[in-house]
Amino acid sequence: xxxxxxxxxxxxxxxxxxxxxxxxxxxxxxxxxxxxxxxxxxxxxxxxxxxxxxxxxxxxxxxxxxxxxxxxxxxxxxxxxxxxxxxxxxxxxxxxxxxxxxxxxxxxxxxxx
Amino acid sequence: xxxxxxxxxxxxxxxxxxxxxxxxxxxxxxxxxxxxxxxxxxxxxxxxxxxxxxxxxxxxxxxxxxxxxxxxxxxxxxxxxxxxxxxxxxxxxxxxxxxxxxxxxxxxxxxxxxxxxxxxxxxxxxxxxxxxxxxxxxxxxxxxxxxxxxxxxxxxxxxxxxxxxxxxxxxxxxxxxxxxxxxxxxxxxxxxxxxxxxxxxxxxxxxxxxxxxxxxxxxxxxxxxxxxxxxxxxxxxxxxxxxxxxxxxxxxxxxxxxxxxxxxxxxxxxxxxxxxxxxxxxxxxxxxxxxxxxxxxxxxxxxxxxxxxxxxxxxxxxxxxxxxxxxxxxxxxxxxxxxxxxxxxxxxxxxxxxxxxxxxxxxxxxxxxxxxxxxxxxxxxxxxxxxxxxxxxxx
Numbered sequence: 001x002x003x004x005x006x007x008x009x010x011x012x013x014x015x016x017x018x019x020x021x022x023x024x025x026x027x028x029x030x031x032x033x034x035x036x037x038x039x040x041x042x043x044x045x046x047x048x049x050x051x052x053x054x055x056x057x058x059x060x061x062x063x064x065x066x067x068x069x070x071x072x073x074x075x076x077x078x079x080x081x082x083x084x085x086x087x088x089x090x091x092x093x094x095x096x097x098x099x100x101x102x103x104x105x106x107x108x109x110x111x112x113x
Numbered sequence: 114x115x116x117x118x119x120x121x122x123x124x125x126x127x128x129x130x131x132x133x134x135x136x137x138x139x140x141x142x143x144x145x146x147x148x149x150x151x152x153x154x155x156x157x158x159x160x161x162x163x164x165x166x167x168x169x170x171x172x173x174x175x176x177x178x179x180x181x182x183x184x185x186x187x188x189x190x191x192x193x194x195x196x197x198x199x200x201x202x203x204x205x206x207x208x209x210x211x212x213x214x215x216x217x218x219x220x221x222x223x224x225x226x227x228x229x230x231x232x233x234x235x236x237x238x239x240x241x242x243x244x245x246x247x248x249x250x251x252x253x254x255x256x257x258x259x260x261x262x263x264x265x266x267x268x269x270x271x272x273x274x275x276x277x278x279x280x281x282x283x284x285x286x287x288x289x290x291x292x293x294x295x296x297x298x299x300x301x302x303x304x305x306x307x308x309x310x311x312x313x314x315x316x317x318x319x320x321x322x323x324x325x326x327x328x329x330x331x332x333x334x335x336x337x338x339x340x341x342x343x344x345x346x347x348x349x350x351x352x353x354x355x356x357x358x359x360x361x362x363x364x365x366x367x368x369x370x371x372x373x374x375x376x377x378x379x380x381x382x383x384x385x386x387x388x389x390x391x392x393x394x395x396x397x398x399x400x401x402x403x404x405x406x407x408x409x410x411x412x413x414x415x416x417x418x419x420x421x422x423x424x425x426x427x428x429x430x431x432x433x434x435x436x437x438x439x440x441x442x443x444x445x446x447x448x449x450x451x452x453x454x455x456x457x458x459x460x461x462x463x464x465x466x467x468x469x470x471x472x473x474x475x476x477x478x479x480x481x482x483x484x485x486x487x488x489x490x491x492x493x494x495x496x497x498x499x500x501x502x503x504x505x506x507x508x
Contacts, residue, residue: 017371019248025366026373045270045375047262048322049254053239056254060322063259065370073370076253085270097254104252 003093005037005107007072016072037074040112041066043087046078055098064089066109080111088112115214119347119354120339120504122151123466126226128335128454129297136165136172136228136336140181143336143459144224148185151340152350158340159218160191162209164201164225165458168194170240172228181224190222198244199407200493201225202337202461203500207360209341219343225463226336227456237332241457244494249368258329260369260495261408262321267376268410269323272425276323280308281431282409283327283451289438290448292479297333297454328409333454337463355469358394358486359503361387367497380499381418381490388488389420392503396420399503400484401471402442403464405492406449412436416444419490419501438479446471446479461491465502472506 007018011031015024018037023030046064062078066089077096078089091107098104124146126139134142140163148155163178174180178192197204202225209221229237242256250260268274284304290296307317307327317325347354363383366372372379389395402421406412413427421442422430430436436444447453447467450460468487470476487504 021371025371045263045266047259047266047324048319049256049259049262050318050322051234051238051256051258051320053242053254053256054235061254061259063253063255063263065263065375073375075250075255075368075370085266096252099252106248106252 005091006034007037008032009035016068016070018072018074037072038068038070039090041068041074041089041091043083043085043089045085046083064109076106077108079108083111116216117344118210118213118357119342119344120357120465120469121153121342121347121350121354122147122340123469124150124338125295125463125466126336127295128333128456130230131228131334132231136168136174136226137177137180137184139228139334139336140177140224140226141184143226143338144181144185144222147222147224147338147340153220153340153346155185155187157220157346158187158190158222160212160221161187162205162221162223163192163194164196164205164223164462165194165227166196166198166201167227167229167240167457171232187222197498198493199405199457200461200491200498200500201458202463203491203502204461206339206462206465206502207362207500210357210360213341213343219345221341222338223341223462224336224338225459225461227458228334229332229456230334234332246368249370256321257495258321258324258408261410262324264369264375265323265410268414271376272428274410274413274428277308278413278428278431279324279328279409280304282406282412283307285437286406286445286449286451289446289479290452292477293448293453296448296452297331297335298448298452302327324408330407330450330455333456335454335456335459337459337466339462339465339469353507355472355504355506357502358505359388359391361385361391361501363387363499365497367494369495378414378418378496380496381415381492382420384499384501385419385488385490388501388503392505394486394503398486399442399488401446401468401481401487402444403447403467403489404444404449405460405490406445406451407455407492409451411492412444412449415490415492419488438481443481446476446481461500464489464491465504468504472504
């Protein structure tokens with residue numbers, strides 16, 4: 001099943017946020033509309049984490065922050081091995097971890113080669 | 114017109130591994146030290162504020178402020194536990210400040226403590242991570258070190274901070290902690306040992322790349338306490354008590370990725386601006402500073418965002434020795450969170466205790482000569498709730 005990333009756009013300043021929020025931190029407006037976040041983003045920072053929390057079965061766990069063309073910035077796990085700042089990625093719907101034994105799903109990121 | 118607020122007593126426990134004592138024992142020890150230091154009849158204490166982030170989760174004791182009141186025979190004083198993540202201590206002192214300044218109370222005991230070392234590391238890491246945004250951060254496996262690591266990489270790219278600078282913060286703060294008998298980590302660390310030798314890779318392993326073991330504060334047990342009061346009590350006891358000249362507190366957007374500039378610590382800046390405005394002081398007036406270096410990068414970034422150095426130049430000030438114990442603006446003479454340790458609920462109180470000792474010239478070998486004005490910032494979450502204080506003592 002293809003899941004689309006849906007965030008919100010502020011009616012006033014047009015800033016885009018993911019995940020959804022109920023007010024715009026930039027202009028405090030509460031008129032936010034749902035919007036598709038997109039399929040391509042750029043890596044702006046990342047880390048390889050060697051001390052992972054319970055419920056994560058990857059070591060190291062690679063986490064990054066990505067910027068989409070509409071300006072939305074999103075944090076998520078990276079599954080690609082070779083990575084550097086500025087590389088292009090795409091979000092994929094996947095199982096991300098367990099919390100209290102329950103499987104949690106969300107978007108992870110894979111580089112676009 | 115708000116009333117003046119004085120610190121008339123300070124107490125701490127040694128920070129570190131206190132496996133034989135419970136949280137309540139640590140809170141009692143620090144409180145008794147502060148009450149003795151103040152030299153007042155403890156029946157004058159009208160309220161007790163206890164800061165602890167995780168007492169319920171880690172020690173199976175909730176409503177711990179009421180229990181402490183009974184243990185210390187302070188009943189029927191008012192009692193509250195105050196929880197604001199790692200800024201719990203700052204929040205407790207702020208609330209005591211407001212209660213004295215408003216005229217409601219004349220004497221309040223503030224004590225912060227945490228008991229962390231009896232719990233497994235991954236449990237502590239997870240509980241601390243629950244401060245992060247639940248869907249934008251936590252579910253993805255985010256931990257506080259991982260946020261600090263991503264913040265560090267952005268800082269390195271933008272401002273030219275290098276790994277060497279991070280190691281220099283650790284070396285400096287470990288050196289200061291050698292002079293602090295209350296510090297958790299009392300061992301000398303060298304740049305060679307943790308940065309540029311072949312052994313450094315082994316001594317200082319990666320935790321959250323680019324951050325290594327010596328970029329992180331330890332997990333500690335401990336408690337710290339202050340007794341605050343109005344002029345009515347302070348002026349009978351002391352010629353020149355330490356005064357809380359100003360405080361500030363600000364929040365920020367929780368998810369670091371959603372901040373308009375993720376390298377800016379806006380709540381540090383705003384809380385510092387408020388504290389200096391209330392104190393009617395300038396940054397240049399300050400003689401000694403305690404910052405919340407849970408990660409080495411935070412000492413550098415907070416020194417800029419609190420307004421002591423221009424943004425992007427904190428690492429240069431560090432390199433020039435300005436922030437060393439014998440420098441122009443000593444930062445973290447106590448050893449900071451890095452080496453004094455970080456029992457989460459105690460930290461904000463421990464920062465104020467260190468500064469009060471500095472202003473009273475009771476800081477022993479780590480005394481900053483002639484210190485009369487001081488600043489600290491207690492950093493909650495990843496900077497989404499920050500409490501700042503400016504202290505002064507007129508001589």
